[in-house]
Amino acid sequence: MTSSEPGHDSAEHEDAPRAIVAGHGALPQGLVNAVDCISGCGSVFVALSNFGLAGSDIEGQLREKAAEFGIKVFFTDLPGGSATVAVRRMMRTDPSLVLITGANLSALLEFVFQPDATPADAARHAAEKGRATIVVAGNTAVPASVDAGSK
C-alpha cells in the first residue's frame, strides 16, 4: 500500500486530516489531489492505496493512519474492494467509525466543506452529494420499438 500524508499542493494552510480515502491503484492519491486542485483542502484527507498488499496489511495501515490522526471517516472506491473489507473489520471493534463506499470527487468535496459537522452527518451529506452528481447525458432514449413493446 502506498500512502500519502495529508495532501496539499497549493493550499497556504493545512487542514487537519479528517478522513482517509482508500482504494485501488493510484485512485486515492488522484482523488485527493483533485480535491486539492479544486479547494486547496487536500490535507483534509489521507490517501491510502491497497496496491501490493494482503488484506491484513491493508487493515494494519488503515488502523495506523486512523490512530495517528484520530480519524473516524473512511471513503473507499468499491463496495466489494479489499479496502472496504478492511474498514468493515475495523468497524466491528469500533462502532463509531463511518464508511462511505463508491466515493467520488463530489462526495469528497462536500465532505471538505463541512468541517463542523459530526462524522456521521458529514458522511451522509457527502454520500448524498456523490450520488446526486452522477448524471447520464446524451441520447439515452429507449428505441421506439422496444418502448412500444413495453406498453
Next chain:
Amino acid sequence: MSVTLYRIDDRLIHGQVVVGWGQPLNIGFIVLVDDDIACCDWEQDLYRMGVPPEMEIVFTDVKGAISNHAGYVSDKRRGIVVTPDIATMHRLVDGVKTIGDVNVGGIHYKAGRTPRLRYAFLSPEEERELSVIAEHGVRVTAQDVPNARQVSIAELLLSKPVEEKSA
C-alpha cells in the same frame, strides 16, 4: 464445466474477483473455501456485503468443497472457486482429481516470501507446494486479471519481479 476459475487469492473476495473476473466471465457464483471463515458467521457477512445481489456466494471448508464439488461443476451458472492460500488449494486438488487448472491470483508480501510477480510473493515452502500441485497434472499459472499475461509455473518460479500492474 461451470467452474471457470480455481483461484488462490489472499484477499479472497475483492475488486479483482468480483468485478475484474466476475463481470467479463459472467460469474453467477463464488465458492469461498476457507476452514476458518466457514465457521464464522460474522466473517461470512463481511464478504457477502461485497458481492452483488445477482452473484451467489457459498462458504465452505475444504472437506465440504470436496464433497460438493460435483454440484459446483454441474451448476448451470459459471463459478469461481477461491482459496486464501496455496496449502488450501493443494488440499482441494488432492481431494478433487478433476481440477485441471489453478490460478495464482494474489499472494502478497509477508516475511519469508520472495517477490515473483507484483502480485505473487512465495516462500520456499509455497514454491514446493505449487510444484507438487503441478506434478499432479494440474496446470498452474499466475494471472491477476483477465487481460494480464498468463505466467506459467516454470516462469513464475524462476522469475524476478516483473513490470506488471496489480490492483
